[in-house]
Amino acid sequence: MKLQISSQLAVFAVLELYARREEQLSVAEIASKYEVSPHHLAKVMNVLGRSGLVRSVRGAGGGYQFAGNARRTTLLDIVELFENAGPAARNDEELAERTGEGRALLQVMKEIDDIARSTLGSITIATMKRLVAQHEVPGKTASALGAGRG
Amino acid sequence: MGDFEGAKKRMHEDLPTSSAAQGPHRTGSPGLHIRPATRADLDQVIALDEEVTNIAKPDYWRSLLDRRPGPEQFFLVATEAGASAARILGFMLGEIRAWEFGSEPCGWVYTLSVREDARLHGIGQALFDAMSDEFRKAGVSKVRTMVGRDSRLHMLFFRALGMMAGPYIELEKEL
Numbered sequence: 001m002k003l004q005i006s007s008q009l010a011v012f013a014v015l016e017l018y019a020r021r022e023e024q025l026s027v028a029e030i031a032s033k034y035e036v037s038p039h040h041l042a043k044v045m046n047v048l049g050r051s052g053l054v055r056s057v058r059g060a061g062g063g064y065q066f067a068g069n070a071r072r073t074t075l076l077d078i079v080e081l082f083e084n085a086g087p088a089a090r091n092d093e094e095l096a097e098r099t100g101e102g103r104a105l106l107q108v109m110k111e112i113d114d115i116a117r118s119t120l121g122s123i124t125i126a127t128m129k130r131l132v133a134q135h136e137v138p139g140k141t142a143s144a145l146g147a148g149r150g
Numbered sequence: 151m152g153d154f155e156g157a158k159k160r161m162h163e164d165l166p167t168s169s170a171a172q173g174p175h176r177t178g179s180p181g182l183h184i185r186p187a188t189r190a191d192l193d194q195v196i197a198l199d200e201e202v203t204n205i206a207k208p209d210y211w212r213s214l215l216d217r218r219p220g221p222e223q224f225f226l227v228a229t230e231a232g233a234s235a236a237r238i239l240g241f242m243l244g245e246i247r248a249w250e251f252g253s254e255p256c257g258w259v260y261t262l263s264v265r266e267d268a269r270l271h272g273i274g275q276a277l278f279d280a281m282s283d284e285f286r287k288a289g290v291s292k293v294r295t296m297v298g299r300d301s302r303l304h305m306l307f308f309r310a311l312g313m314m315a316g317p318y319i320e321l322e323k324e325l
């Protein structure tokens with residue numbers, strides 16, 4: 001399973017805003033930390049804003065702030081804002097339904113989708129934050145990197 | 151993927167007792183007592199299990215204690231400390247199994263229930279931590295469990311405790 005770039009950006013942005021939830025971060029700041037296109041990220045932030053997961057703060061020093069419930073929101077909640085379907089549904093359903101081979105392949109792909117959904121749906125932002133900590137390189141924490149480039 | 155409305159609702163719902171979750175019952179708090187189950191606990195365990203699973207299985211629970219849990223089996227209950235110590239808030243079963251499916255000995259956690267009115271106070275986590283201690287004392291360094299893919303609550307719970315998918319996949323077939 002491969003996530004769309006938008007989904008990945010959304011997950012990164014939400015994690016960054018949650019980790020620094022006392023602050024307001026600009027799109028440029030977040031984009032520079034993850035070395036991604038600010039233009040693309042701005043579109044992603046709009047969708048996140050509409051979902052209520054983040055709040056945009058206007059005015060000088062304005063930016064985005066985390067506004068969700070980190071212990072309730074899962075990766076699936078974020079990813080679903082950007083992906084309409086898993087790999088099974090991305091296959092041509094009509095082509096698949098026509099033959100035994102197609103239906104068999106669909107069954108296999110659905111098995112993969114079910115596992116992916118269950119995995120994404122059980123990892124909350126709070127759980128993810130703990131996981132991130134395990135992957136962080138000592139001395140190169142997310143915020144240190146962000147501050148260095150931002 | 152769908153279920154947008156459900157997802158949106160979840161994102162903004164507050165955990166019922168989210169502030170209490172940092173409260174007095176967090177792991178290792180003096181308000182909570184974890185100990186091995188005894189015969190006197192059976193009626194409450196049976197009732198709590200029936201409440202959660204909707205299936206009464208008194209014989210099963212009795213047989214667990216009749217067998218006297220061996221050194222490789224653990225049956226823990228959580229109670230409040232002090233005056234209300236007789237009231238069981240939750241329980242957990244665990245066992246060390248060796249060489250099943252070619253795996254080295256590891257601790258298995260199976261059957262975990264916390265009384266509904268006591269959830270989100272860290273009792274499940276305290277039981278899990280106590281069970282992990284038992285496993286460590288017995289010399290194993292890995293804990294496993296099996297969770298239904300659709301069992302959201304258990305999934306969220308075990309994930310929150312840092313569990314990730316292991317190297318096995320459960321396969322089955324209609325006979």
Ligand SMILES: CC(C)(COP(=O)(O)OP(=O)(O)OC[C@H]1O[C@@H](n2cnc3c(N)ncnc32)[C@H](O)[C@@H]1OP(=O)(O)O)[C@@H](O)C(=O)NCCC(=O)NCCS
Nearest residue numbers: 071171202263264269270271272273274275303306307310
């Ligand atoms: C799963 C269960 C054991 C959890 O017990 P608990 O005492 O409420 O769990 P804890 O308070 O220790 O929670 C530990 C972590 O799990 C996660 N968690 C637990 N319940 C959650 C919920 N409803 N939603 C989201 N996360 C949850 C949280 O991350 C929590 O940590 P936090 O409060 O610091 O965020 C309990 O809900 C239960 O017994 N459920 C019944 C399950 C059932 O239906 N069984 C029938 C088939 S056997």
